[in-house]
Amino acid sequence: MVIPATSAPTEARIWQLLEEVSDPEVPVLSILDLGIVRGVAVEGDKITVTITPTYSGCPAMNTIATDIRLRLLAEGYTHLTIHNQLSPAWTTDWMSQAGREKLEAYGIAPPVDGTATGHMLNLFGKDTAVRCPICKSEHTHLVSQFGSTACKAHYQCDDCLEPFDYFKCHN
Amino acid sequence: MLTQDLSGTKAAAATEPSLLFPYVLQLADTSLILAHRLSEWCGHGPILEQDLAMANIALDLLGEARSYYQYAAELEGQGRTEDDLAYLRSAVEYRNPLLVEQPNGDFAHTILRQFLFDNFHYHLLRKLKDGPDAQLAAIAEKSVKEAAYHLKWSSEWVIRLGDGTDESRKRLDKAIATLWRFAGELTTPTAAETALQEIGVLPDYATLLPEMQAHTEHVFAEANVPLPTAVFAQLGGKTGRHSEHLGYLLSELQYMQRTYPGLTW
Numbered sequence: 001m002v003i004p005a006t007s008a009p010t011e012a013r014i015w016q017l018l019e020e021v022s023d024p025e026v027p028v029l030s031i032l033d034l035g036i037v038r039g040v041a042v043e044g045d046k047i048t049v050t051i052t053p054t055y056s057g058c059p060a061m062n063t064i065a066t067d068i069r070l071r072l073l074a075e076g077y078t079h080l081t082i083h084n085q086l087s088p089a090w091t092t093d094w095m096s097q098a099g100r101e102k103l104e105a106y107g108i109a110p111p112v113d114g115t116a117t118g119h120m121l122n123l124f125g126k127d128t129a130v131r132c133p134i135c136k137s138e139h140t141h142l143v144s145q146f147g148s149t150a151c152k153a154h155y156q157c158d159d160c161l162e163p164f165d166y167f168k169c170h171n
Numbered sequence: 172m173l174t175q176d177l178s179g180t181k182a183a184a185a186t187e188p189s190l191l192f193p194y195v196l197q198l199a200d201t202s203l204i205l206a207h208r209l210s211e212w213c214g215h216g217p218i219l220e221q222d223l224a225m226a227n228i229a230l231d232l233l234g235e236a237r238s239y240y241q242y243a244a245e246l247e248g249q250g251r252t253e254d255d256l257a258y259l260r261s262a263v264e265y266r267n268p269l270l271v272e273q274p275n276g277d278f279a280h281t282i283l284r285q286f287l288f289d290n291f292h293y294h295l296l297r298k299l300k301d302g303p304d305a306q307l308a309a310i311a312e313k314s315v316k317e318a319a320y321h322l323k324w325s326s327e328w329v330i331r332l333g334d335g336t337d338e339s340r341k342r343l344d345k346a347i348a349t350l351w352r353f354a355g356e357l358t359t360p361t362a363a364e365t366a367l368q369e370i371g372v373l374p375d376y377a378t379l380l381p382e383m384q385a386h387t388e389h390v391f392a393e394a395n396v397p398l399p400t401a402v403f404a405q406l407g408g409k410t411g412r413h414s415e416h417l418g419y420l421l422s423e424l425q426y427m428q429r430t431y432p433g434l435t436w
């Protein structure tokens with residue numbers, strides 16, 4: 001069934017609808033919070049949404065593209081193009097402040113800016129100080145750079161002992 | 172599979188497609204085959220965290236491989252898709268170097284194979300991301316961030332194993348004796364690579380060697396393991412002359428597409 005569009009699309013309207021599309025792996029985040037929507041272009045009734053992957057192999061990208069399509073189709077917007085753009089490469093700098101707060105409330109420590117791996121020769125370098133999202137202690141340690149998904153590292157709190165995910169800084 | 176347009180902000184390639192196609196395919200095959208090997212560890216890792224690490228690295232490499240296959244399909248322009256290229260060629264048509272098809276062996280063996288690959292891969296991507304081919308540069312810009320994590324991980328594990336127990340050292344030594352001969356192929360250009368180096372699309376591999384060598388020396392000094400000297404370089408994979416292992420690997424990798432042609436998710 002195709003629902004006729006209620007109104008001609010405007011860029012502002014499309015951005016509003018994209019705010020309602022959530023990340024399938026971290027459902028408290030909208031795709032705008034995550035910073036993966038790089039542009040919206042409207043030309044007549046043609047809509048182009050440009051997105052960029054967080055990580056090369058991120059399996060959520062297919063789902064996100066489908067969810068965008070479905071959300072816009074539900075409004076009757078049928079002339080859709082979804083561009084997957086690799087460059088410039090995604091960085092956690094594009095994650096919104098609201099997104100960071102939602103992440104911590106959800107139990108995932110948000111990225112600590114300016115702490116990307118840095119030079120790879122910095123072997124066994126000091127771990128990034130990450131605040132425990134449960135008890136807010138700064139006494140935590142890195143368990144593994146590789147966590148439950150490509151975008152997360154695995155930490156443990158030394159005070160409340162809770163293991164938790166840390167959304168890696170990536171830039 | 173995904174049928175999105177991959178184009179980025181960078182303009183389309185200016186390089187002769189017929190020159191570039193075999194090389195992009197080589198990059199794709201290399202990442203795919205190593206991703207497959209790493210994924211064989213899934214559920215068998217020595218501890219949960221390292222099992223996850225290998226699965227994560229496999230996923231990064233698989234994502235990178237897909238970008239290359241999509242680009243290769245576009246360059247070829249014969250209607251073949253990324254899936255056709257990944258799943259429906261025979262072993263002699265694969266262009267991955269011999270190193271990445273070598274069996275996993277034990278954890279030390281997998282770590283050393285990964286270290287030799289990561290050290291090359293990271294330094295190559297750093298050059299490719301500033302290279303003249305826009306699409307290759309975009310893929311490299313994306314993947315180099317991930318490759319930095321991989322290299323850090325495999326380097327730290329070489330050190331732990333080399334400077335660990337007698338047993339871990341013995342296993343690392345055995346891996347060195349088996350695998351080092353395959354490292355040279357990574358930086359030995361084929362005729363196809365040389366042609367691209369001559370027109371500046373690919374970096375001269377000699378320019379990668381000083382940094383690769385410095386990193387290797389640093390890691391092996393920390394690991395208290397002497398570096399092997401004057402090792403013979405076994406070539407072949409990049410020109411389609413593979414070890415027997417690739418056939419077995421492909422029979423598993425290609426099983427679904429061969430059995431149910433055209434299968435999609």
Ligand SMILES: [Zn+2]
Pocket residue numbers: 132133134135136137157158159160161162
């Ligand atoms: Zn805590």
